[in-house]
Each structure stands twice: as C-alpha cells, then as structure tokens.
Amino acid sequence: MPNTKAKLSFNDFKNEVLQDYKTVLLSRESSLLGRREVLMGRGGFGIFGDGKELPQIAMAKVFRNGDFRSGYYRDQTFMMAIGALTPKQLFAHLYGDTNIENAPESAGRQMNNHFATHSLNEDGSWRNLMEQKNSSADISCTAGQMPRLLGLAQASKIYRHVDGLENFTNFSNKGNEVAWGTIGNASTSEGLFWETINAAGVLQVPMVMSVWDDEYGISVHARHQTTKESISEVLKGFKRDKKKAGFEILVVKGWDYSELIKTYQKAEKIAREKHIPVLIHVTELTQPQGHSTSGSHERYKSKERLQWEKDHDCNLKFRDWILNYAVEIEGEIFKFISDISELEAIENEAKKEVQSNKREAWNEFKKPIQDAKKEILAILKTVAEQSSNKVFINKLVADFSADQDHHFKPNLVYARKVLRYITNEQFPAKTTLVNWINTYTKIYKDKYGSHLYSQSKKAVLNIDEVVPTYNTDAKKVDARTILRDNFNEIFTNHPETLIFGEDTGYIGDVNQGLEGMQEKFGELRVADTGIREATIIGQGIGMAMRGLRPIAEIQYLDYLLYALQTISDDLATLHYRSAGRQKAPLIIRTRGHRLEGIWHSGSPMSGINSFLKGVCILVPRNMTKAAGFFNTMLESDDPSLIIENLNGYRLKEKQPNNFGKFRTPVGVVETLTKGTDITLVSYGSTLKIVEDAAQQLQQFDISCEVIDIQSIMPFDVKHDIVKSVQKTNRLMVIDEDVPGGASAYILNEILTTQNAYQYLDSKPIALCSEEQRPAYGTDGDYFCNRSAEDIFEAVYQILHEANPNKYKALY
Ligand SMILES: Cc1ncc(C[n+]2csc(CCOP(=O)(O)OP(=O)(O)O)c2C)c(N)n1
Numbered sequence: 101m102p103n104t105k106a107k108l109s110f111n112d113f114k115n116e117v118l119q120d121y122k123t124v125l126l127s128r129e130s131s132l133l134g135r136r137e138v139l140m141g142r143g144g145f146g147i148f149g150d151g152k153e154l155p156q157i158a159m160a161k162v163f164r165n166g167d168f169r170s171g172y173y174r175d176q177t178f179m180m181a182i183g184a185l186t187p188k189q190l191f192a193h194l195y196g197d198t199n200i201e202n203a204p205e206s207a208g209r210q211m212n213n214h215f216a217t218h219s220l221n222e223d224g225s226w227r228n229l230m231e232q233k234n235s236s237a238d239i240s241c242t243a244g245q246m247p248r249l250l251g252l253a254q255a256s257k258i259y260r261h262v263d264g265l266e267n268f269t270n271f272s273n274k275g276n277e278v279a280w281g282t283i284g285n286a287s288t289s290e291g292l293f294w295e296t297i298n299a300a301g302v303l304q305v306p307m308v309m310s311v312w313d314d315e316y317g318i319s320v321h322a323r324h325q326t327t328k329e330s331i332s333e334v335l336k337g338f339k340r341d342k343k344k345a346g347f348e349i350l351v352v353k354g355w356d357y358s359e360l361i362k363t364y365q366k367a368e369k370i371a372r373e374k375h376i377p378v379l380i381h382v383t384e385l386t387q388p389q390g391h392s393t394s395g396s397h398e399r400y401k402s403k404e405r406l407q408w409e410k411d412h413d414c415n416l417k418f419r420d421w422i423l424n425y426a427v428e429i430e431g432e433i434f435k436f437i438s439d440i441s442e443l444e445a446i447e448n449e450a451k452k453e454v455q456s457n458k459r460e461a462w463n464e465f466k467k468p469i470q471d472a473k474k475e476i477l478a479i480l481k482t483v484a485e486q487s488s489n490k491v492f493i494n495k496l497v498a499d500f501s502a503d504q505d506h507h508f509k510p511n512l513v514y515a516r517k518v519l520r521y522i523t524n525e526q527f528p529a530k531t532t533l534v535n536w537i538n539t540y541t542k543i544y545k546d547k548y549g550s551h552l553y554s555q556s557k558k559a560v561l562n563i564d565e566v567v568p569t570y571n572t573d574a575k576k577v578d579a580r581t582i583l584r585d586n587f588n589e590i591f592t593n594h595p596e597t598l599i600f601g602e603d604t605g606y607i608g609d610v611n612q613g614l615e616g617m618q619e620k621f622g623e624l625r626v627a628d629t630g631i632r633e634a635t636i637i638g639q640g641i642g643m644a645m646r647g648l649r650p651i652a653e654i655q656y657l658d659y660l661l662y663a664l665q666t667i668s669d670d671l672a673t674l675h676y677r678s679a680g681r682q683k684a685p686l687i688i689r690t691r692g693h694r695l696e697g698i699w700h701s702g703s704p705m706s707g708i709n710s711f712l713k714g715v716c717i718l719v720p721r722n723m724t725k726a727a728g729f730f731n732t733m734l735e736s737d738d739p740s741l742i743i744e745n746l747n748g749y750r751l752k753e754k755q756p757n758n759f760g761k762f763r764t765p766v767g768v769v770e771t772l773t774k775g776t777d778i779t780l781v782s783y784g785s786t787l788k789i790v791e792d793a794a795q796q797l798q799q800f801d802i803s804c805e806v807i808d809i810q811s812i813m814p815f816d817v818k819h820d821i822v823k824s825v826q827k828t829n830r831l832m833v834i835d836e837d838v839p840g841g842a843s844a845y846i847l848n849e850i851l852t853t854q855n856a857y858q859y860l861d862s863k864p865i866a867l868c869s870e871e872q873r874p875a876y877g878t879d880g881d882y883f884c885n886r887s888a889e890d891i892f893e894a895v896y897q898i899l900h901e902a903n904p905n906k907y908k909a910l911y
C-alpha cells in the first residue's frame with residue numbers, strides 16, 4: 101500500500117504552492133493592467149508591486165492574527181495573500197472610489213497602493229484586533245513607516261510584561277504579536293530607518309524588518325544610496341552575538357521560493373518567541389514596469405540590467421521552480437503538475453479574474469457619478485426651459501452632455517456655472533438646482549473632509565470639564581508636584597498608560613514632574629529613552645494603535661522639530677487618511693517658552709500649528725491646567741500635544757484634592773481679568789507678563805480684559821472672544837511666536853471666523869517676538885520677546901490714538 105499520508109501531505113503542499121502561484125499572478129496582472137488604466141487616464145497616478153511578489157508570499161505565511169504590518173506601496177501581494185485586498189479593491193483604490201466598501205483602505209483619500217485595514221468600527225469603537233490581520237495605514241514619505249513600526253512592536257513587549265493588562269485580549273495574547281516592517285532598499289538611506297533600527301536593537305522588540313532590494317530608488321542606483329551597496333553588510337555591527345543582544349540579520353534572494361519560506365519561518369520564531377528584532381535583506385528583486393507611471397526605467401537602466409531583471413523576475417523563477425519540482429515518495433515521483441498546460445490554465449484564469457475585477461471596479465466607481473450626472477442634466481434642462489437665459493444655459497448643457505470627464509467634478513462645475521445665469525429669476529427648478537448643489541457639495545466635502553478629528557463619543561469636545569477641588573486649608577505647593585501627584589493617580593488607575601522620553605525615567609524628568617514614578621511603576625511604564633525624538637513619537641503612535649495609552653515626552657518644545665515630520669505626516673493624518681478606521685490617541689508631553697536661549701525659549705507655534713492639523717494643541721498656563729489636560733485627553737480618542745511652561749514648575753500653586761479626576765476643557769477660553777477698554781488675548785507663560793501689564797495699565801485708567809486661549813487647536817469653540825471684543829471694541833493678541841505666526845492664525849479666527857472685525861474701533865494688533873530667535877539671557881529675552889513695558893506701551897498707544905486728550909503721547 102502506498103503511504104497515503106505522505107501523498108496527502110504532498111497534495112496539500114501542491115495546492116498551497118499552486119495557490120501561491122495564483123496569488124502572484126493575480127498581483128502581477130493587477131500591476132500590468134493598473135499601469136494601463138493610468139495611462140488611459142482612469143487614475144491620477146499608479147505605483148505597483150510588480151517584481152516584489154514572491155517574498156511577500158513568504159511573509160504572509162507567518163503573519164498571524166493580531167500581527168501588524170507597517171510598510172509601503174509595494175506590498176499589494178502581501179495584502180492579497182493575507183486576504184486584506186482583492187484585485188477589485190486595488191482598482192477601486194486606483195480610480196479613487198470614495199465608497200469605503202469598495203476602497204476600504206482610505207475611501208478615495210490616498211494615492212493607490214497605500215494600504216490599511218480597519219482597526220475601528222464605523223462608530224469609532226475598537227474592533228477585536230486579535231481576530232484579524234492588521235496593516236497600519238501607509239504614508240507616502242520614504243521611511244515614514246519606521247517610527248510607528250517601533251511602537252507597534254513595543255506594544256507586544258508591554259503586553260507581555262506589564263501587570264494589569266490581562267484583560268486587553270482584543271489587542272494581544274501575552275505579547276505574542278509581531279510587527280512586520282517593509283521598506284525599499286533606497287529608503288534605508290533615511291535617518292528614520294537608522295534611528296528605528298538602533299532603537300529596536302536597544303529595546304529588543306518583536307519586529308521583523310524586510311528590505312525589498314531592487315538596487316534602485318527611482319533612477320538612483322545603490323552605489324549612491326548605501327555604503328558597500330548592501331544594507332545587510334553595513335548593519336553587521338547590529339548583529340547579536342553570544343554576549344550581547346542585537347539584531348538577527350538574514351539575507352535571502354527574492355526569487356527563491358523555498359529559501360524565502362525557510363527564512364521567514366526562522367525570523368518569525370525568533371521575533372515571536374524571544375522578542376528579538378530581525379532584519380531580512382531580500383536581494384535580487386526587480387521592477388518589471390519601472391518605478392511608477394510617472395516614467396520609464398529604460399531611461400536609466402542599462403540594457404544588461406534590463407535583461408538581468410527579465411531573467412530574475414521572481415514570478416518567472418517561481419514558475420520554473422514549479423515546473424522542475426519533483427520528489428520521490430516510496431519509489432514514486434511526484435510533481436506539482438504533469439503538463440505545462442496546467443500552469444497555463446492557472447495563468448489564463450488569473451488574467452480573466454483580474455480583467456473582470458477591473459471591469460466591476462470601474463463600473464461601480466462610475467455608477468454613482470453617472471447617476472448624479474443624469475440627475476443634474478435633467479435639472480439643468482428644466483432650468484433652461486424656464487429661464488430667460490435659455491440660450492446660454494443650453495450651450496452649457498450641450499457642453500456638459502458631451503464632456504467625457506468621468507469624475508464628479510464636472511457635475512458641480514456646470515451646475516454652478518448655470519446658477520450664475522438665473523440670479524434675477526425665480527422658478528421651482530431654480531430651487532431644485534440650488535438644493536442639488538448644496539446637497540452634493542456637502543456629501544462630497546464630507547467624503548473628502550471627515551474624520552480629521554475623532555467623530556466618536558470620545559471626541560475631545562465631548563469630554564466634560566471637571567473642576568479641581570480644594571481642601572479648605574489647601575496649601576500652596578511647587579507646581580511640579582501637582583503634575584507628579586496627578587501622574588501617580590493616572591498610572592495607578594490606568595494600567596494601559598505609560599510614559600517615556602529623555603530623562604523621563606530614572607530621574608523623573610528634567611523638572612521632576614515624575615519624581616519617584618519609575619520606582620513605583622517600573623522601568624517599562626516610566627522609561628528613559630535614547631535621544632531620538634522621531635522614534636519616541638513613533639513608539640507612541642504604534643502603541644496607541646494597539647490599545648495602549650502612551651504619553652511620549654519630548655524634552656523641550658524646540659526639539660519637537662526633530663519629530664515634526666512623524667507627527668505631521670503620520671500621527672496627524674492617521675484618522676483622516678484611514679477615513680476614521682484607525683486611530684492613535686497619543687498624548688505628546690513637552691515643555692517650552694521663555695527659558696532664555698535660542699533653543700530653549702523658542703515658541704515655534706506657527707509651524708507646529710500649521711503642521712499638526714488633526715492633533716489638539718494645548719497650551720496650559722499653569723500645572724493644574726496642564727494636569728487637567730492630561731486627564732481630559734485620557735478620556736478622549738483624539739491625539740494631543742500638551743505644552744507645559746518651562747518656567748512654571750517651581751512656582752507655587754494651590755494643591756487640589758481630586759488628582760486624576762479634574763479635567764481642563766479643550767477648545768474653551770478663560771477670561772482671567774474683566775475689563776472694558778481692550779481685549780488682550782494670549783496663552784502659556786506670556787500670560788503672566790500680560791497680566792502684569794494689565795495691572796500697570798489699570799493704574800493709568802485703562803481697563804483690560806485678559807483672555808487665556810488655553811487651546812490653540814481646537815480654538816474657542818464657543819466664540820467667547822468675539823463677545824469680549826463686542827464689549828471693548830479693541831483687540832490685541834500677544835504672542836512670543838514670530839510675526840505672522842500663531843498670532844496670524846489667532847487673529848484670523850477672531851476677526852473672520854468669529855466676525856469680530858465689525859466691532860472694532862481701532863486697528864487689531866498682533867504683538868509678537870522679533871523675527872530672529874530669542875537671544876540668551878535676561879536681556880536677550882527683554883529685547884527679543886515682548887515685555888510688560890512693550891505691552892503697556894502698545895496698549896497705551898491704541899488708547900492714545902482713540903482719545904489723545906485723555907492719554908497723552910508717551911514719546
Ligand atoms: C521623504 C521622501 N522623499 C522622496 C520621496 C519620493 N520617492 C518616492 S519612492 C522613492 C524611491 C524609493 O526607493 P526604494 O526605497 O528603493 O523603494 P522602491 O520604490 O525601489 O521599492 C522616492 C525617492 C518620498 N516619497 N518621500
């Protein structure tokens with residue numbers, strides 16, 4: 101009797117191999133057709149994963165539920181292999197379909213091949229991440245996926261070792277999940293790659309980093325990118341040995357199916373079981389169609405290279421391997437196929453499948469747009485009949501009917517043009533037209549604009565204020581202890597919270613706001629990090645995406661610039677670019693303003709404010725307010741930046757008795773001093789100077805209303821500032837940012853959004869720092885920033901202009 105067990109297992113193996121072959125074919129066919137679609141004008145831009153198919157099959161085999169991918173635009177084969185992408189979805193994405201059912205990764209917001217799975221339900225609540233294979237939402241910036249990858253991997257370490265997280269079973273099974281990174285060879289030249297690799301080696305987290313090496317980054321060859329033209333060669337110093345922890349580094353050819361599978365199995369075991377990071381350098385990959393639809397690689401690759409790529413195409417190599425494979429079982433020879441026609445049948449099937457997928461995706465993308473076109477054409481024709489400008493309107497209708505543009509845009513372009521011809525007329529079809537324009541504008545603005553911030557019940561504006569309460573004999577204490585005692589409460593009550601940064605752990609931060617916390621809560625929850633701001637933020641993003649509540653500390657506000665790219669490109673866009681299906685409710689803690697020196701007194705708020713749309717920007721004036729912001733943000737699922745005042749830690753504040761509970765409301769201003777002559781608006785530590793100036797002005801019979809913004813983003817949602825201006829009719833914004841910076845934003849909010857311009861009797865003033873960065877020392881501050889004297893004189897000048905008899909000229 102033949103060994104049926106061996107035969108059966110051979111059969112299983114054969115089916116798996118042929119299924120893999122089908123997957124690489126589906127992927128390749130999608131790339132080939134995808135490029136043609138773009139060249140035919142059906143997509144704005146196309147970038148595909150051809151030439152990188154085979155290693156992604158191997159990676160998918162060891163990728164388990166609960167795992168996370170953080171990768172880039174070449175990974176379509178992987179996404180197909182884990183069941184998270186169909187060719188139809190790939191085409192829907194390419195066309196820019198805004199229906200999230202058709203294009204689940206971003207509902208038309210991202211360029212094609214930027215992948216994502218859904219971590220959240222439609223209402224913003226978490227899904228069970230352990231019942232699915234997860235892909236964090238891609239970004240276009242080369243190596244931008246790296247910092248987040250570190251955090252995704254670190255979450256497993258936290259779940260494995262921190263007590264109290266046993267119930268977080270929707271996110272982890274004892275930290276057994278691996279974070280899988282992918283990157284192109286050329287992108288390893290970026291600093292973010294090196295910073296992440298070093299940090300992962302230090303932290304020893306379960307990360308498997310694959311480098312897809314095709315020797316090029318667009319047109320630029322490896323000799324311009326990488327020392328020794330080999331990333332595994334130059335990373336050798338990171339390799340672990342018997343004495344020291346480090347990386348496992350593996351090298352494998354990208355067209356060798358069986359070696360790829362062995363390599364990925366090995367990597368998985370090391371990372372999953374031992375939490376040792378692994379780098380897999382996948383060499384000898386190709387780009388059959390060149391980099392993207394923007395150009396052809398014949399321009400920069402030699403004939404020899406192009407021929408070499410043809411000979412080493414991983415799909416063709418795989419085909420050869422299948423054809424030649426033979427194994428002997430009990431004297432019998434077993435092959436995957438008996439005749440080449442079997443492979444050709446699979447190939448034809450794949451071609452047909454992709455063709456029909458493409459057709460369906462195109463039809464489904466077009467249908468709602470064409471339906472709308474029919475609807476609006478009919479309305480416009482009726483309008484033409486009823487209008488005295490029939491001739492002009494009919495001409496537009498004819499142009500519109502003939503217009504072949506397949507986008508939604510022409511529907512509104514023609515509708516809005518027609519409206520201009522009937523301003524003097526009134527008839528029923530006009531109302532229909534106006535309603536149609538309004539309805540569809542709203543629908544599409546929402547399709548492209550929703551979910552910049554959370555829309556769930558945990559959105560920050562839904563979190564109610566809780567005021568700090570005080571014992572009757574409450575003492576005044578060093579303000580830093582208010583933060584510390586509040587953190588103590590947070591860490592005690594929320595096992596999912598953790599904080600990390602430079603000097604954050606052992607000494608309890610440079611200003612002692614975390615004094616004693618590491619001793620009490622352990623080195624994993626109150627942790628020191630290397631000096632590497634971008635990956636500190638990446639740790640926070642990745643861990644927040646896996647259900648933890650990290651607080652990432654950036655030692656000084658000025659050094660946020662090192663992390664600005666990661667915060668701006670990744671954190672701030674995450675919820676938006678995934679159309680509300682991924683979130684990272686990270687809290688970034690930092691301190692800034694007025695310490696006297698170019699890099700320690702800076703207040704680069706305008707850059708921060710512009711780059712961080714999608715993140716709440718909070719500027720508490722004291723530590724009680726700051727502590728309250730931490731408590732608020734922990735209730736919310738919006739990400740935030742909380743900027744403490746560097747010079748406020750040793751000032752005295754009254755000690756509250758409800759630590760961990762009081763919550764500072766976000767988006768709400770506070771009036772500190774009531775007044776009638778002018779409204780002074782400021783924030784953070786500058787307020788102390790403004791209040792001082794206001795008191796001095798009072799002595800000269802000028803009554804100032806002082807308002808603390810508290811929250812730059814969102815800004816004064818109740819429009820309280822305009823109410824003040826309505827009363828005082830004068831406005832000054834005092835800011836330590838440069839001219840045209842945050843103050844320009846604040847003025848815009850007050851004057852145009854809140855319409856305060858109509859109540860002004862004097863020119864609105866923005867009193868800012870000088871244009872250069874503030875110089876060192878007390879005098880540097882005095883001459884670069886605004887002093888109480890500057891504010892006094894600027895306010896006095898306004899009142900002098902209004903009433904020169906009462907307020908005689910100072911100079
Ligand atoms: C920060 C940044 N710089 C430049 C680009 C433009 N760009 C897109 S892909 C690419 C080349 C990437 O090459 P590689 O990492 O080898 O990946 P491959 O496309 O070859 O797979 C460049 C320069 C970008 N997207 N982001």
Ligand SMILES: [Mg+2]
Binds near residue numbers: 286315
């Ligand atoms: Mg490359």
